[in-house]
Amino acid sequence: MSIIDWPSQERPREKLLTHGPGHLSDAELIAILLKTGPRGKTAVDIARELLSAYGGLRGLLTADRLSICQHRGLSDTKYAILHASLELGRRFLAEQMQDVDALTSPQAARAYLKAKLRDLPYEVFGCLYLDTRHRPIAFKELFRGTIDGASVYPREVVRTVLATNAAAVIVAHNHPSGVAEPSAADQALTQRLRSALALVDVRLVDHIVVGERDSVSFSERGLL
Numbered sequence: 001m002s003i004i005d006w007p008s009q010e011r012p013r014e015k016l017l018t019h020g021p022g023h024l025s026d027a028e029l030i031a032i033l034l035k036t037g038p039r040g041k042t043a044v045d046i047a048r049e050l051l052s053a054y055g056g057l058r059g060l061l062t063a064d065r066l067s068i069c070q071h072r073g074l075s076d077t078k079y080a081i082l083h084a085s086l087e088l089g090r091r092f093l094a095e096q097m098q099d100v101d102a103l104t105s106p107q108a109a110r111a112y113l114k115a116k117l118r119d120l121p122y123e124v125f126g127c128l129y130l131d132t133r134h135r136p137i138a139f140k141e142l143f144r145g146t147i148d149g150a151s152v153y154p155r156e157v158v159r160t161v162l163a164t165n166a167a168a169v170i171v172a173h174n175h176p177s178g179v180a181e182p183s184a185a186d187q188a189l190t191q192r193l194r195s196a197l198a199l200v201d202v203r204l205v206d207h208i209v210v211g212e213r214d215s216v217s218f219s220e221r222g223l224l
Contacts (some may be wrong), residue, residue, distance in 0.1 A: 180211025
């Protein structure tokens with residue numbers, strides 16, 4: 001049976017228009033993006049199969065093009081639609097960050113940094129530059145490493161801070177292993193960065209370590 005033959009209150013698009021997107025399951029939201037399924041299957045059927053195959057929404061949206069397109073009913077076009085929706089979500093979150101009046105707690109930056117760094121298969125160290133009221137100026141990826149580490153140079157961090165005229169910064173990096181717990185090396189680096197930035201009168205507000213399911217704030221831990 002085609003989705004068009006379903007009762008109107010059960011069709012994903014009509015449900016969204018009537019009740020809002022929050023009332024739809026992940027499969028129903030994906031089905032709206034896919035629009036149609038192959039012969040004999042609905043878009044909802046395909047969406048459910050994909051979520052099962054990839055272990056959930058995150059696994060699906062981080063899968064590569066060749067992996068996605070090997071599934072019956074999937075094409076480059078539908079892959080592009082899925083990833084366009086993911087990128088729109090990231091950009092929406094980035095715009096929200098620009099509207100934050102002040103980052104008085106780590107929570108305001110954490111969601112943005114998790115969205116930027118969590119799913120990368122290699123370690124990345126980046127810097128969120130803040131103005132005098134702790135409003136975001138920009139985020140920049142500074143160092144890229146391997147699956148288990150990245151070399152970070154405080155001198156280069158200071159150079160980029162001066163170039164952006166930032167008054168304060170939040171630094172962040174991901175742990176591709178999935179475990180967000182800071183290492184001894186992370187703690188030593190944080191103190192080196194704090195000292196280097198203090199020499200140019202810039203405050204290190206926080207260092208956030210992003211793991212697979214959670215993140216750790218040095219500020220919340222009392223390590224800054």
